[in-house]
Amino acid sequence: MTDAPFRAEQLAKYHRREDFSCGVEVLDRYLKQQANQDLRRDLAVPYVLVEVATGHIAGYYTLSSFGIDPTSLPEGEARRIGRYALIPAIIIGRLARDLRYRGQGIGELLLVDALRRCWVLSKQMGAWAVVVDAKDDAARQFYERYGFLRTIDDADRLFLPLKTIERTLRQRLGDEVLAALVPGVTF
Numbered sequence: 001m002t003d004a005p006f007r008a009e010q011l012a013k014y015h016r017r018e019d020f021s022c023g024v025e026v027l028d029r030y031l032k033q034q035a036n037q038d039l040r041r042d043l044a045v046p047y048v049l050v051e052v053a054t055g056h057i058a059g060y061y062t063l064s065s066f067g068i069d070p071t072s073l074p075e076g077e078a079r080r081i082g083r084y085a086l087i088p089a090i091i092i093g094r095l096a097r098d099l100r101y102r103g104q105g106i107g108e109l110l111l112v113d114a115l116r117r118c119w120v121l122s123k124q125m126g127a128w129a130v131v132v133d134a135k136d137d138a139a140r141q142f143y144e145r146y147g148f149l150r151t152i153d154d155a156d157r158l159f160l161p162l163k164t165i166e167r168t169l170r171q172r173l174g175d176e177v178l179a180a181l182v183p184g185v186t187f
């Protein structure tokens with residue numbers, strides 16, 4: 001049992017999406033009109049952060065598999081990885097917090113939940129980094145606070161190596177908690 005005020009779960013039909021409003025029309029419309037369709041078509045898996053007491057959606061994000069063009073990485077990173085046509089990754093396609101939940105650390109909760117989920121996935125399939133496309137300067141600054149780095153050809157496309165995420169999760173959660181997230185996997 002947990003008494004956490006918010007719960008992250010995969011988007012389902014019973015979630016009340018109609019009144020979600022993050023202030024960015026295209027992100028609101030995506031949740032209301034397209035997210036379920038993308039889920040059905042295996043194009044993206046949307047996750048919602050639900051306020052347990054009210055059932056309101058406080059925020060959401062989507063995950064999809066992705067390939068990074070190695071020429072878009074800074075020289076040192078690309079050299080360390082070696083010659084690959086595409087480098088396997090996971091993209092957080094969209095991430096948004098409802099305006100009613102401003103100033104409550106919901107953006108951080110969403111991002112940390114997404115990164116933890118990406119790390120678990122990366123122990124079951126190859127994925128070198130998590131990628132995000134920031135829609136403006138403010139979004140880019142938000143991601144850079146958490147260590148995301150810029151690609152060299154597109155200032156809005158950022159990446160964070162999964163090894164960095166693993167190191168941070170180890171520090172925050174400890175080895176035992178991490179191991180319980182991926183039973184039977186050595187890391």
Ligand SMILES: CC(C)(COP(=O)(O)OP(=O)(O)OC[C@H]1O[C@@H](n2cnc3c(N)ncnc32)[C@H](O)[C@@H]1OP(=O)(O)O)[C@@H](O)C(=O)NCCC(=O)NCCS
Nearest residue numbers: 022095096097103104105106107108134135138139141142
């Ligand atoms: C970006 C977004 C998710 C941040 O959500 P939030 O709930 O305000 O974020 P938090 O309250 O968890 O803030 C976490 C930290 O990031 C900082 N931060 C939040 N928004 C920021 C921004 N736009 N620029 C720089 N820093 C930001 C906060 O100050 C906080 O730092 P602190 O703990 O030192 O105070 C939210 O503003 C949003 O949904 N915006 C519209 C959609 C969007 O831009 N999505 C981004 C992907 S395109």
